[in-house]
């Protein structure tokens with residue numbers, strides 16, 4: 389388990405503004421003439437402010453024996469063990485000077501040590517007699533001369549200086565510790581929020597993967613069921629047609645009417661199953677675009693035949709018009725037929741009786757759907773085949789125009805709605821248009837009619853390596 393940020397021992401260098409602290413030490417040194425060194429808990433020196441000792445220490449360093457003694461003393465000062473409870477220690481220099489080692493503590497932790505010194509105790513008159521054994525190399529009179537220039541202080545004065553600077557240290561460290569804790573707490577709370585977010589993200593990803601699996605399962609199930617439904621339904625339709633043709637004998641007027649109804653309902657059920665199947669293929673990313681050079685007029689005529697029974701029933705006329713410059717285009721015939729048929733079926737369905745529906749094909753220059761802007765370097769990429777289905781029907785309210793291409797969306801979704809349908813037709817149109825790197829647009833006015841335009845890049849050659857077969861992935865179709 390993680391410990392609280394409040395429980396962490398913080399290194400001295402992180403708790404102090406070292407530069408500021410060095411300035412404070414320097415002003416103490418200037419004031420009292422005593423050097424200050426500060427080591428952190430690891431023994432690294434973080435402050436080293438030297439007072440002028442004249443040539444006293446330098447002179448001791450010129451003699452080999454005292455140089456060794458000096459080095460040992462420095463080591464002792466640095467490494468004298470301190471505990472969380474130890475008090476101020478006094479270290480005597482062999483030359484008669486002294487050092488004070490003050491443990492630096494904060495909130496029960498030992499953060500490092502202050503070293504004050506060297507200073508000459510008030511009682512020091514002469515270098516210790518023991519040093520005389522190093523003569524003649526060391527001249528005691530010279531050393532005494534240097535010592536006489538050093539600041540002298542009584543233990544009482546040194547005690548006051550030490551307590552003064554440790555008080556300042558406490559104040560500085562307290563302020564910095566607060567700021568440090570606040571920032572640590574902030575970082576800790578941000579990290580814990582981040583960790584929570586990461587976990588939520590992971591959970592979401594897993595849930596999403598599960599949903600995708602389920603979705604794939606559902607699409608496969610729908611595809612299989614729809615496919616299985618189609619076979620018997622085609623038989624129902626086939627047998628109804630044979631009965632109507634009198635292959636099983638003469639039919640009465642009433643029998644003929646009933647069989648006509650069976651045929652009509654069977655066909656609309658077949659259309660519905662076809663749409664569900666198309667949609668499940670789109671969702672599972674199994675849509676293949678098989679481009680073939682296609683004379684668009686022939687596809688338009690096939691689509692007209694698809695919707696002719698409904699059009700006749702409502703007395704709606706479909707007028708086909710193809711601009712003379714439209715040459716064969718490389719498209720997936722079957723998909724383009726589905727596009728036009730779905731648009732025509734809607735146009736007929738939402739038109740008043742005896743109205744007219746226009747189905748047009750022409751060539752226009754528009755920005756390609758893939759880039760979204762006009763191509764000035766390869767202007768032929770702007771060329772598009774435009775298929776338009778215009779009706780004089782009920783129209784679509786402006787606030788619904790964006791949504792009609794969503795699967796299952798219907799402007800009138802009440803149970804009493806007048807027009808049949810699944811709400812899948814336009815979703816399929818849009819997906820098949822996207823599969824051709826094209827797009828679909830709509831303009832409509834309530835009560836006046838709607839015009840759907842499908843724009844397909846005007847590709848006249850099949851240049852793809854895999855003989856014109858492209859797979860529409862679910863990403864593309866989104």
Ligand code: ADP
Nearest residue numbers: 734735738783792798799809810811812813814
């Ligand atoms: P369906 O026609 O099966 O309901 P579609 O996806 O083809 O589903 O269309 C979605 C909805 O868009 C329709 O229910 C209808 O509200 C609206 N719509 C589509 N085409 C037309 C049109 N030509 N005129 C008026 N409304 C239309």
